Amino acid sequence: MKVLSLTVGPIMTNCYVLCDEAEKVCFLIDPGDEADRVEQLVASSGCELKAILLTHGHFDHCTGVAGILLNHPELPVYINFKDSAEHKSGSFYMQFPQLPEKNQRYYGEGDQLTLGSLTVTVMETPGHSAGSVCLVVDDVIFSGDTLFRLSCGRTDLAGGSYSDMLRSLGRLGRLEGDYRVYPGHEAATTLADERSGNPYMQQGMQRV
Numbered sequence: 001m002k003v004l005s006l007t008v009g010p011i012m013t014n015c016y017v018l019c020d021e022a023e024k025v026c027f028l029i030d031p032g033d034e035a036d037r038v039e040q041l042v043a044s045s046g047c048e049l050k051a052i053l054l055t056h057g058h059f060d061h062c063t064g065v066a067g068i069l070l071n072h073p074e075l076p077v078y079i080n081f082k083d084s085a086e087h088k089s090g091s092f093y094m095q096f097p098q099l100p101e102k103n104q105r106y107y108g109e110g111d112q113l114t115l116g117s118l119t120v121t122v123m124e125t126p127g128h129s130a131g132s133v134c135l136v137v138d139d140v141i142f143s144g145d146t147l148f149r150l151s152c153g154r155t156d157l158a159g160g161s162y163s164d165m166l167r168s169l170g171r172l173g174r175l176e177g178d179y180r181v182y183p184g185h186e187a188a189t190t191l192a193d194e195r196s197g198n199p200y201m202q203q204g205m206q207r208v
């Protein structure tokens with residue numbers, strides 16, 4: 001497994017390419033903007049792009065989707081239904097576009113996607129938005145705007161909920177073992193570091 005990353009757009013969103021190098025296939029996570037640069041990142045992986053996975057529907061995580069689809073017209077695009085165009089919340093930030101039926105896929109709690117020998121498991125982690133998810137693969141978590149290094153995503157936007165956020169962070173904190181965490185913004189971290197230093201996660205973990 002290899003993870004490539006790129007920071008794109010006005011809000012400096014982390015976009016990731018998750019690769020199974022042996023089978024030369026990849027998933028693209030949160031192409032937030034600058035589709036051309038994202039496309040170059042995918043090309044640099046040497047892997048065939050199999051799907052786009054979105055951690056949530058805010059514009060800074062999905063604005064690049066349309067540009068990527070120009071070059072990959074059949075590509076599946078996964079999002080949780082609660083953040084989808086069909087379930088539109090009316091929020092300015094929620095600008096996930098209506099996609100053609102051939103591209104649109106929905107995923108939710110416990111769903112698993114296969115990428116070569118890798119399995120990506122979906123955890124629904126509402127709080128930042130109603131349809132926020134974390135993606136778990138081997139010892140890596142793509143945490144979107146749920147968990148940041150020593151912080152968490154804002155909960156004051158439409159569909160956000162602080163109590164849901166604490167519950168979601170508590171669930172992440174109670175996963176067994178350590179994980180490398182790739183968040184939607186700013187630096188990567190580890191689950192162990194967050195358990196010991198992140199006040200929001202600690203608060204969440206104290207809840208039953």
Ligand SMILES: [Zn+2]
Nearest residue numbers: 056058128145
């Ligand atoms: Zn967001």
